[in-house]
Amino acid sequence: MGDGGWMEWWKTVGLKSGTQLLHYSSEDKVMEKLVSLCKRRGFIFRSSDIYGGLESTYDYGPLGVELKNNVKQLWWRDVVTSRSDVVGMDASILMNPKVWEASGHLSEFHDPMVDCKNCKARFRADHIDLDKNCPTCGVQDWTEARQFNLMLKTHYGPSEDSSSVIYLRPETAQGIFVNFANAQSTARMKLPFGVAQIGKAFRNEITTGNFLFRSREFEQMEMEFFVHPDETGNWLEYWSDSRLAWYKNLGIREDRLKLRPHGDDELAHYAAACFDVEYEFPFGWSELEGIAERGTFDLDQHAKHSGKKLTWFDSKNNEHITPAVVEASAGVDRTVLTILVDAYHEEEVKGENRVVLRLSPKVAPTTVAVFPLVNRDSMPEIAEKIVESLRGDFAAFFDAGGSIGRRYRRQDEAGTPYGVTVDSDTLEDQTVTVRERDTMAQERVAMDQLPAYFRDKIR
Ligand code: ATP
Numbered sequence: 001m002g003d004g005g006w007m008e009w010w011k012t013v014g015l016k017s018g019t020q021l022l023h024y025s026s027e028d029k030v031m032e033k034l035v036s037l038c039k040r041r042g043f044i045f046r047s048s049d050i051y052g053g054l055e056s057t058y059d060y061g062p063l064g065v066e067l068k069n070n071v072k073q074l075w076w077r078d079v080v081t082s083r084s085d086v087v088g089m090d091a092s093i094l095m096n097p098k099v100w101e102a103s104g105h106l107s108e109f110h111d112p113m114v115d116c117k118n119c120k121a122r123f124r125a126d127h128i129d130l131d132k133n134c135p136t137c138g139v140q141d142w143t144e145a146r147q148f149n150l151m152l153k154t155h156y157g158p159s160e161d162s163s164s165v166i167y168l169r170p171e172t173a174q175g176i177f178v179n180f181a182n183a184q185s186t187a188r189m190k191l192p193f194g195v196a197q198i199g200k201a202f203r204n205e206i207t208t209g210n211f212l213f214r215s216r217e218f219e220q221m222e223m224e225f226f227v228h229p230d231e232t233g234n235w236l237e238y239w240s241d242s243r244l245a246w247y248k249n250l251g252i253r254e255d256r257l258k259l260r261p262h263g264d265d266e267l268a269h270y271a272a273a274c275f276d277v278e279y280e281f282p283f284g285w286s287e288l289e290g291i292a293e294r295g296t297f298d299l300d301q302h303a304k305h306s307g308k309k310l311t312w313f314d315s316k317n318n319e320h321i322t323p324a325v326v327e328a329s330a331g332v333d334r335t336v337l338t339i340l341v342d343a344y345h346e347e348e349v350k351g352e353n354r355v356v357l358r359l360s361p362k363v364a365p366t367t368v369a370v371f372p373l374v375n376r377d378s379m380p381e382i383a384e385k386i387v388e389s390l391r392g393d394f395a396a397f398f399d400a401g402g403s404i405g406r407r408y409r410r411q412d413e414a415g416t417p418y419g420v421t422v423d424s425d426t427l428e429d430q431t432v433t434v435r436e437r438d439t440m441a442q443e444r445v446a447m448d449q450l451p452a453y454f455r456d457k458i459r
Pocket of ligand 1: 205332
């Protein structure tokens with residue numbers, strides 16, 4: 001794609017009027033380059049591209065979906081299946097509207113919005129300085145700030161009157177709270193225990209932008225941990241540390257990650273204390289995940305509004321208690337964006353620019369790419385056999401198209417950690433060249449040792 005084409009695409013994906021843009025440094029082109037790479041290599045496309053797209057909505061392509069699935073699987077393994085005190089669930093996106101009345105989303109889930117009277121640009125009032133001029137047109141003529149509810153509405157069933165209004169969930173958490181008793185009793189969980197889920201959420205954000213960072217349709221990975229109300233502080237600390245460690249374990253640079261405690265003025269209506277996991281993006285430090293102490297707010301509210309008992313029987317003290325909640329709420333798409341931004345790297349090799357995504361093998365869409373040096377002398381057949389032998393354990397990929405240099409470059413951009421080349425020596429001694437993506441170091445390895453070799457490297 002020529003420059004003209006992708007600049008047009010870039011304009012539509014994120015760098016539009018809005019608060020996020022204000023943090024963007026024009027010297028730093030990493031975000032632009034990343035968007036271009038994502039399209040070029042099939043990580044992320046804009047949604048409904050052939051119709052001109054839909055602002056800030058994205059489709060994950062063949063490589064993107066693998067990366068995203070790897071992220072979700074690693075989260076699920078860390079938070080759910082590797083533990084005995086957390087179970088999973090999968091609630092529906094559409095819920096009884098009474099849920100949102102009880103949770104406070106109908107009355108509280110607002111952002112303040114202002115318009116520039118001169119150019120009509122719209123901003124989140126808490127994201128810009130209203131004593132300054134409009135960043136779009138340079139004039140200072142603001143409307144009063146008004147509250148804007150972020151829930152996306154639709155109608156349920158064939159009638160379109162107010163009685164059929166229903167909301168696309170703005171978070172997955174409420175699906176867990178309303179199932180507290182179902183999950184606890186069927187899985188026979190005792191305090192402290194957690195319930196986790198991954199799923200889509202929707203918010204009618206006033207301003208979107210910075211590519212995947214803020215969109216109106218996104219995916220969350222949320223875990224609600226139910227604890228005795230006296231123990232919330234310890235668990236808040238435990239989950240904050242544990243969640244920060246999870247991001248480090250994905251290979252994200254540690255000096256670009258931090259835990260930030262919320263000030264009293266930023267706490268959500270339900271939260272008593274909160275830590276954000278933040279990453280230093282090219283547009284500034286921004287939130288990846290919130291770990292919040294929600295107290296008994298959610299269960300109390302749902303018990304009150306539904307008339308159902310949402311308590312747990314503490315047999316030791318012979319009393320019914322309403323558990324308090326520590327929540328860890330992460331964004332799948334923000335994590336994917338972080339991994340991509342963090343991995344993006346350019347360097348000069350023999351006078352040429354090399355773009356490489358330094359993805360950890362844990363998340364890389366392809367782990368090993370296998371190439372026949374030339375398409376003859378049974379090299380393609382041998383390479384395909386190698387792919388088959390690796391497929392059970394690794395995401396292996398066969399590529400015979402173009403010069404070997406081109407194939408390496410394609411895989412560097414796709415973030416593939418290892419390349420295996422079958423050449424004329426292979427026919428003689430059954431060894432292949434293994435090339436490591438980041439160092440470009442090459443070594444000969446016996447073909448039948450490849451599964452063990454990669455298992456050892458990736459462990
Ligand atoms: P922000 O302050 O950035 O609007 P938030 O504090 O409202 O985020 P939460 O309600 O805590 O976000 O949601 C939990 C997580 O869900 C966020 O940390 C983020 O990773 C993800 N998330 C929230 N809103 C969006 C969005 N519009 N686009 C993409 N991811 C989002």
